Amino acid sequence: MSDLRGRQLAHLTRPFSRPALVVVDVQRDFADPDLLGAYGLTDAALATLDRTVTRIADLVDAARAAEVPVVWVELGSDPARPWRSGNWLREGDYDAPMSPDEPCRIGTPGAEWYQMHPAEGEPRIVKRGYSGFLGTDLDTRLRATGCDWLAVVGLTSECCVYATAQDAVQLDWPVVVPQDTTTAYDHHVNAAALFQLSLNVAVLSDADEVVELWKKAVR
Secondary structure: OOHHHHHHHHHHOOOOOOEEEEEEOOEHHHHOHHHOHHHOOOHHHHHHHHHHHHHHHHHHHHHHHOOOOEEEEEEOEOOOOOOHHHHHHHHOOOOOOOOOOOOOEOOOHHHOEOOOOOOOOOOEEEEOOOOOOOOOOHHHHHHHOOOOEEEEEEEOOOOHHHHHHHHHHHOOOOEEEEHHHEEOOOHHHHHHHHHHHHHHOOEEEOHHHHHHHHHHHHO
16 A cells, blocks of 8 residues: 555544445436446446446445445436536537436436435435536535545446546545446446546545445444
């Protein structure tokens, strides 16, 4: 372990440190193979996605067992309040109404959590763009738990996980991203996203190490 990484992890496990787990967008429109046909995922990408979702669910269970707060961030696309700049970027028409194919439209099956669900009392943050912090009270809710560092997991690594983790570090949160609990729909894209995260945003880890950090922090 490098001296820098050792200092980083020592800060996370110092006495009275308090971690939280932030789960981003593990919703059917992003994770259910039956709804991903338009993305053209290969069999290998689908297998990686399945493993990633399983690892996220396992980490959620471990967080609950360790009494680490779990906070859920979910996309809620509202036709009455379309994200116009996103529409312009993807479709070229700023003023068009929201497409019926927009992912995670509020009230549709695609917006539901996939293979995991928030437990009673766990905060749920509904966002309309990429970052869980933009236009939400996520920062306030996290601080209300008394936590002081974050593990960020979910889908996808280059988009909403990256945006959420980047905003977190800019809001003064130390951030850890377990590499086996996020992915993209292409392994090259995922590798690039993880590289970018490691450069300027987060300490990269894996789920097993994060659980060990939680155990040390709890002690």
